[in-house]
Amino acid sequence: MDALDAAGVPMCVASSSDHHRLRLVLGRTGLLDRFAGRVHSATDVDNGKPAPDLFLRAAEVYGVSAARCAVVEDSTPGVAAGVAAGMRTLGFAGGLTPADRLREAGADVFDKMAELPALLGVR
Numbered sequence: 803m804d805a806l807d808a809a810g811v812p813m814c815v816a817s818s819s820d821h822h823r824l825r826l827v828l829g830r831t832g833l834l835d836r837f838a839g840r841v842h843s844a845t846d847v848d849n850g851k852p853a854p855d856l857f858l859r860a861a862e863v864y865g866v867s868a869a870r871c872a873v874v875e876d877s878t879p880g881v882a883a884g885v886a887a888g889m890r891t892l893g894f895a896g897g898l899t900p901a902d903r904l905r906e907a908g909a910d911v912f913d914k915m916a917e918l919p920a921l922l923g924v925r
Contacts, residue, residue, distance in 0.1 A: 803836070805919040814840035816860045818850050818879070852879040854887035861887070872922060881907035892921060 806813060814837065817824055821843045828834040828841070842860045844850030861871050873884030876897040884891030885908040893909025895901035901911045912921060919925070 805924055809924040811922065811924060812864065814842060814860050816842040816856045818844045820845050852882035854883050857883055857887040857889055875909065878903055878907040881909040
């Protein structure tokens, strides 16, 4: 993420978790300050993933069209939501969901976070 920050790539968190859990997890991982004011929960919308509502709301908040957004997901419901939102959807296969399931759901799959900047066109 440092490379994305350095390149000025705007980022936010859009998660199925509620805000309490997000604060807890982001705090434990040291990412809470990085994403301060840019955290969105499925509790903010009527329909959570696999519906596209959460991602579309985040794009709307920042005034960015869905076509200019990229979603990084590690679950098939999240991939389905990103695809349904019309956003470029990247599936991180370094977690629990196998790469083939992410690919079948419609994601371009990668397995090392170090690959993300290049996938987003950041050098």
